[in-house]
Amino acid sequence: MIRLFKVKEKQRELAESAVGGAPVKKQTAGELRLNKDISELNLPKTCSITFPNGKDDLMNFEVSIRPDEGYYTGGTFVFTFQVSPIYPHEAPKVKCKTKVYHPNIDLEGNVCLNILREDWKPVLNINTIIYGLFHLFTQPNHEDPLNHEAAAVLRDNPKLFDSNVRRAMSGGYVGQTFFPRCV
Amino acid sequence: MADTESQPSRSRDLDKLLLRPGNLVGPNFEPGPQLRADLQEYARVLVVGAGGLGCELLKDLALSGFKNLEVIDMDRIEVSNLNRQFLFRLQDVGKPKADVAAKRVMERVSGVNIIPHFSRIEDKDLDFYNDFNIIALGLDSIEARSYINAVACSFLEYDSDDNPREETIKPMVDGGTEGFKGHARVIIPGVTPCFECTIWLFPPQEKFPLCTLAETPRTAAHCIEYAHLIKWDEVRSGKTFDPDDPEHMKWVYEEAVKRAELFGIPGVTYSLTQGVVKNIIPAIASTNAIISAACALETLKIASGCSKTLSNYLTYNGVEGLHTKVTEFVKDKDCLVCGPGVLIELDPSTTLQKFINLLEDHPKLLLSKASVTHRGNNLYMQAPPVLEEMTRSNLSLPLFGLMGKIPMDIVHVTGTTRKNDKKTSSLRKLRVVFKGVDGVIDMDTAGGA
Ligand SMILES: [Zn+2]
Numbered sequence: 001m002i003r004l005f006k007v008k009e010k011q012r013e014l015a016e017s018a019v020g021g022a023p024v025k026k027q028t029a030g031e032l033r034l035n036k037d038i039s040e041l042n043l044p045k046t047c048s049i050t051f052p053n054g055k056d057d058l059m060n061f062e063v064s065i066r067p068d069e070g071y072y073t074g075g076t077f078v079f080t081f082q083v084s085p086i087y088p089h090e091a092p093k094v095k096c097k098t099k100v101y102h103p104n105i106d107l108e109g110n111v112c113l114n115i116l117r118e119d120w121k122p123v124l125n126i127n128t129i130i131y132g133l134f135h136l137f138t139q140p141n142h143e144d145p146l147n148h149e150a151a152a153v154l155r156d157n158p159k160l161f162d163s164n165v166r167r168a169m170s171g172g173y174v175g176q177t178f179f180p181r182c183v
Numbered sequence: 184m185a186d187t188e189s190q191p192s193r194s195r196d197l198d199k200l201l202l203r204p205g206n207l208v209g210p211n212f213e214p215g216p217q218l219r220a221d222l223q224e225y226a227r228v229l230v231v232g233a234g235g236l237g238c239e240l241l242k243d244l245a246l247s248g249f250k251n252l253e254v255i256d257m258d259r260i261e262v263s264n265l266n267r268q269f270l271f272r273l274q275d276v277g278k279p280k281a282d283v284a285a286k287r288v289m290e291r292v293s294g295v296n297i298i299p300h301f302s303r304i305e306d307k308d309l310d311f312y313n314d315f316n317i318i319a320l321g322l323d324s325i326e327a328r329s330y331i332n333a334v335a336c337s338f339l340e341y342d343s344d345d346n347p348r349e350e351t352i353k354p355m356v357d358g359g360t361e362g363f364k365g366h367a368r369v370i371i372p373g374v375t376p377c378f379e380c381t382i383w384l385f386p387p388q389e390k391f392p393l394c395t396l397a398e399t400p401r402t403a404a405h406c407i408e409y410a411h412l413i414k415w416d417e418v419r420s421g422k423t424f425d426p427d428d429p430e431h432m433k434w435v436y437e438e439a440v441k442r443a444e445l446f447g448i449p450g451v452t453y454s455l456t457q458g459v460v461k462n463i464i465p466a467i468a469s470t471n472a473i474i475s476a477a478c479a480l481e482t483l484k485i486a487s488g489c490s491k492t493l494s495n496y497l498t499y500n501g502v503e504g505l506h507t508k509v510t511e512f513v514k515d516k517d518c519l520v521c522g523p524g525v526l527i528e529l530d531p532s533t534t535l536q537k538f539i540n541l542l543e544d545h546p547k548l549l550l551s552k553a554s555v556t557h558r559g560n561n562l563y564m565q566a567p568p569v570l571e572e573m574t575r576s577n578l579s580l581p582l583f584g585l586m587g588k589i590p591m592d593i594v595h596v597t598g599t600t601r602k603n604d605k606k607t608s609s610l611r612k613l614r615v616v617f618k619g620v621d622g623v624i625d626m627d628t629a630g631g632a
Contacts, residue, residue, distance in 0.1 A: 001354070001485055002218060002222060002225060002226060002486055002488070003211065003213075003221075004316075005221075005225045005227070005486070006221055006225045008316070008350065009225050009227075027333075027556070027558060027559045027595075028329060028330065028333055029333065029379045029382075029519055029520050030329070031559070032519050032595050032610060033610065035556050036597040036610040038564070038567070038570070039565050039566055039570075039598075040566065040597070040608055042566070048567075049567050049569065050569060051569065054573075055561050055570055055574060056560055056561055084326070085326055085329065086325050086326050086329050086382075090387060090388070091390075104394070106413065106417075108413070108417055109416075110393055110413060111393070112393045112397075114392060117390040117391065118389075118391065120387065120390070122383075122387075144394035145397065146393060146394055146397050148397070
């Protein structure tokens with residue numbers, strides 16, 4: 001290809017004085033795939049999505065979930081999504097912004113959902129994750145605990161678990177931990 | 184090394200390849216002293232990465248007759264690099280890798296000029312990358328490869344028959360190693376598969392379930408990830424973990440040790456902690472040398488045409504005995520990054536709404552309910568409602584203006600296609616050309632330039 005390089009070098013010298021094109025934003029394949037996911041979102045009425053950085057940054061967004069059945073009915077739980085440029089090769093990083101008394105979500109907002117980590121596959125999408133998160137509220141499970149105490153209460157005394165959830169959601173203490181109101 | 188003695192011998196062996204004709208040469212090979220001189224004067228190669236592979240690449244390219252080299256790397260030298268990144272010495276610890284690597288190779292190989300860039304690859308503009316004829320990659324991350332690939336493919340243009348225009352092709356040579364294994368590949372955008380066409384070759388990194396880390400750790404790595412992902416947030420909330428800050432790393436290591444003692448798990452060490460947290464894959468100097476040698480030779484072959492190039496993916500495996508294999512992967516013709524995209528000619532007055540309607544009837548697309556994005560600007564989004572509202576006002580505006588009055592550019596659309604009465608969602612690349620606008624190259628003659 002050296003002949004081409006030579007031609008290009010000559011052109012480069014000629015073009016040196018000319019003004020360069022405007023700097024352009026690079027759009028990665030990950031951003032494009034995410035774009036597709038977002039444009040096809042089909043959310044249940046109980047979930048909504050917002051884009052804090054405006055319509056051109058889809059890589060960072062927030063999803064609010066308002067469960068309409070189960071222990072968490074009436075609460076609003078906000079999750080932040082951070083999507084990598086090599087999405088869907090890598091799962092988005094998801095954290096729960098709302099402090100919640102939940103066996104599968106710890107007090108720092110880490111979420112134990114298999115498709116966010118060990119079971120993530122590139123064929124999955126944002127819709128799947130949101131449904132997965134929604135599911136955590138309708139069916140919390142004590143088998144994958146991140147909040148150990150909450151999991152033990154759910155397993156041994158579902159009635160007490162229910163009243164703990166109520167107390168936490170309306171703003172109050174469960175044990176030593178304070179939970180801000182989220183209903 | 185005495186340069187006066189090494190110089191003639193270096194060029195003598197290279198001369199055998201560059202000055203004599205042969206049967207196995209590449210197309211358009213024109214041997215002779217002119218070729219040798221042109222290679223030295225006009226071939227400009229960028230080496231991305233100055234780590235284990237990058238050091239080797241820089242040395243190999245300099246010794247293969249390339250005189251104009253540049254190297255980019257954002258890292259500083261660490262003590263743990265010294266065992267294989269052979270251009271660095273103890274007194275270099277803390278200095279930028281690119282600077283030291285360039286200096287050392289220039290000291291040893293006379294006549295070569297290497298410009299170092301101590302910088303993130305994302306901080307350089309497109310013009311920087313466009314100045315090089317070939318980009319050689321010595322990286323260990325998928326993100327970085329994907330980024331450089333997107334940059335190199337963005338220069339690629341196609342003629343009206345969907346053939347790549349040769350003068351817009353930016354070849355890449357990519358190397359990678361992991362312990363005893365490695366690969367070398369040649370990417371000629373528009374001709375051979377790009378990184379994105381075959382991203383499935385890189386398996387996703389294994390991630391442990393968080394609840395396993397929190398409740399039932401079984402391995403040293405579990406303890407380290409617990410300290411890194413859970414304990415850090417709990418104790419040092421608000422502070423972002425920085426893997427390059429030794430204090431942070433030491434903290435994670437100490438927490439991991441406590442965790443391991445609690446569960447009676449052996450094997451947590453500081454270097455394992457670094458390995459797990461930074462996802463460092465073990466590197467062996469000789470594997471780097473083998474892969475780099477293959478990459479440097481392919482670079483020479485692409486530039487000079489003195490032999491046919493690797494077609495197109497070499498794997499080297501030294502785990503059980505020794506096994507190498509070349510596989511010819513095929514391009515994804517609909518690749519969003521390197522594919523030609525569907526050519527669409529428009530009148531500059533066409534509104535976004537009219538453009539979207541047009542996609543529905545286009546025989547190659549039949550795409551309904553399209554969302555449209557151009558260089559990171561979302562021009563129209565069908566869903567969710569919040570984005571639809573924000574972009575709705577664009578529908579009545581001319582697309583030409585929305586695209587910044589560029590006469591010809593790439594647009595991506597997503598929507599629904601009908602095939603045999605089945606609806607599938609699809610994401611397509613389009614090459615939009617506005618008719619009769621100043622500066623538009625005549626599409627029928629452009630290929631002959
Ligand atoms: Zn491709």
